[in-house]
Amino acid sequence: MRTIDWVPAQGDSPEHIRLIDQTKLPENLVDLRIDSVDTLIDAIRRLAVRGAPALGVAGAMGVALAVRGLPDDPAADPAADRAARAEIDALRAARPTAVNLAWGVDTALAAYDAGGPWAALEAALKVRDDDIAACAAMADRGAELLARLVPGKPELTVMTICNTGALAAVEHGTALGVIEKLHTDGRLARAVACETRPLLQGARLTAWELDRMGARYDLIVDSAAAITLARGGIDAVLVGADRIAANGDTANKIGTFAVALAAQRAGVPFLVVAPESTVDVATPDGDAIHIEDRGTAEVVDFHGVRTAPAGATAVNPAFDVTPVDLITAIVTDTRVVDTAAKETPADKPAPAGPAD
Incomplete structure (x- = not known):
């Protein structure tokens, strides 16, 4: 069971975040499909996804959502870049006490600044994989x-x-x-x-x-x-x-x-x-x-x-x-x-x- 994961694009279905809706437990085990940063922020604020490590993963994957489809060079579409960064700022502030959310956002955003959208996704997937290894340790x-x-x-x-x-x-x-x-x-x-x-x-x-x-x-x-x-x-x-x-x-x-x-x-x-x-x-x-x-x-x-x-x-x-x-x-x-x-x-x- 993975609480949160990244789902690659398949056929007509674009890439997205899948997470367990923890507000439905213990009665029902329900998955949420997260297609936008706004939807992710809502899930975080109402505690559909929670817990410091999971929030770090959610923050990193949220950045990947925000910048997907953008050009590698932000200067090629500055308006889209500004809009994505505004979404990312809102995501970072969604839960102020837990530091992992901001850390996950900052990790993937730094990767985006250095290498574009694919780098942000790679960083987000690394945050996910590192969490699995960290919990075992x-x-x-x-x-x-x-x-x-x-x-x-x-x-x-x-x-x-x-x-x-x-x-x-x-x-x-x-x-x-x-x-x-x-x-x-x-x-x-x-x-x-x-x-x-x-x-x-x-x-x-x-x-x-x-x-x-x-x-x-x-x-x-x-x-x-x-x-x-x-x-x-x-x-x-x-x-x-x-x-x-x-x-x-x-x-x-x-x-x-x-x-x-x-x-x-x-x-x-x-x-x-x-x-x-x-x-x-x-x-x-x-x-x-x-x-x-x-x-x-x-x-x-x-x-x-x-x-x-x-x-x-x-x-x-x-x-x-x-x-x-x-x-x-x-x-x-x-x-x-x-x-x-x-x-x-x-x-x-x-x-x-x-x-x-």
């Missing part, structure tokens, strides 16, 4: 780290929040990718998934993925995470990230900060698993991360059913920031940043070369 590295952090236990019970599986990437996930690796290796006793307000991405998506892989799991409401950790029995917490600042502060789905506080109190390792593309050394710390507020509707309504009094308003931050001192380690596709030992993403550079 993170799964291996995260599973190895857990063996060191929790020695002597043949099977682990782990907690996670939001969705960080294949649906958040291309074929395999980040934090949930590590959990999948534990499961396939026979090392997963049970996963405990927070339902994740306000859109229940844990209940709708993570539970769906855990069910498909045949893993044992339980759902808990977000507010039960602290007592679940305090009671014991959770060996580690694994979360993803939408932006990792230079000092290691990490933005992730709302509720992650509270889980990190509870994990520290319980003495449970708290791991952030995300690709190198999520590390943003240009953002010095968590205070500099813009937190998207998604408005009232997602809180006072659910699936079209009103759950709050008419006229009620809501503060609805989609993300929060977990300070680096609550994080045990950051696992990427190329390295482990030992934040417990005061390492930061900025002062421990990623090794050169491809992910292993």
Whole structure:
């Protein structure tokens, strides 16, 4: 299963993006055909496609959509080039907190500037392929780290929040990718998934993925995470990230900060698993991360059913920031940043070369 992919032209069908509409899950597995940048922006804003790695791929492929059919030399049709760049600017700004979207856009746009539309598509396909390899590397590295952090236990019970599986990437996930690796290796006793307000991405998506892989799991409401950790029995917490600042502060789905506080109190390792593309050394710390507020509707309504009094308003931050001192380690596709030992993403550079 690929969450997002590029479909080449076939007969009368032009090239386009195919992605799973995550708003339809878990009831229905539905593909969306994305033929325009405007349609892609709509899919991103309504969370039909979401998750930091998948957004990076979507951003790169969106650039390929915007410039398809343009001449190799922008000067040959400056009006078309300006129109495409306006679309690309709008795409880049569609989700402000997750750095991967802007990174994917910038990667493919740089390729277009250097080599034209075909170069942009090649760059987008490389972003896709690199994500598949990166998720495999993170799964291996995260599973190895857990063996060191929790020695002597043949099977682990782990907690996670939001969705960080294949649906958040291309074929395999980040934090949930590590959990999948534990499961396939026979090392997963049970996963405990927070339902994740306000859109229940844990209940709708993570539970769906855990069910498909045949893993044992339980759902808990977000507010039960602290007592679940305090009671014991959770060996580690694994979360993803939408932006990792230079000092290691990490933005992730709302509720992650509270889980990190509870994990520290319980003495449970708290791991952030995300690709190198999520590390943003240009953002010095968590205070500099813009937190998207998604408005009232997602809180006072659910699936079209009103759950709050008419006229009620809501503060609805989609993300929060977990300070680096609550994080045990950051696992990427190329390295482990030992934040417990005061390492930061900025002062421990990623090794050169491809992910292993």
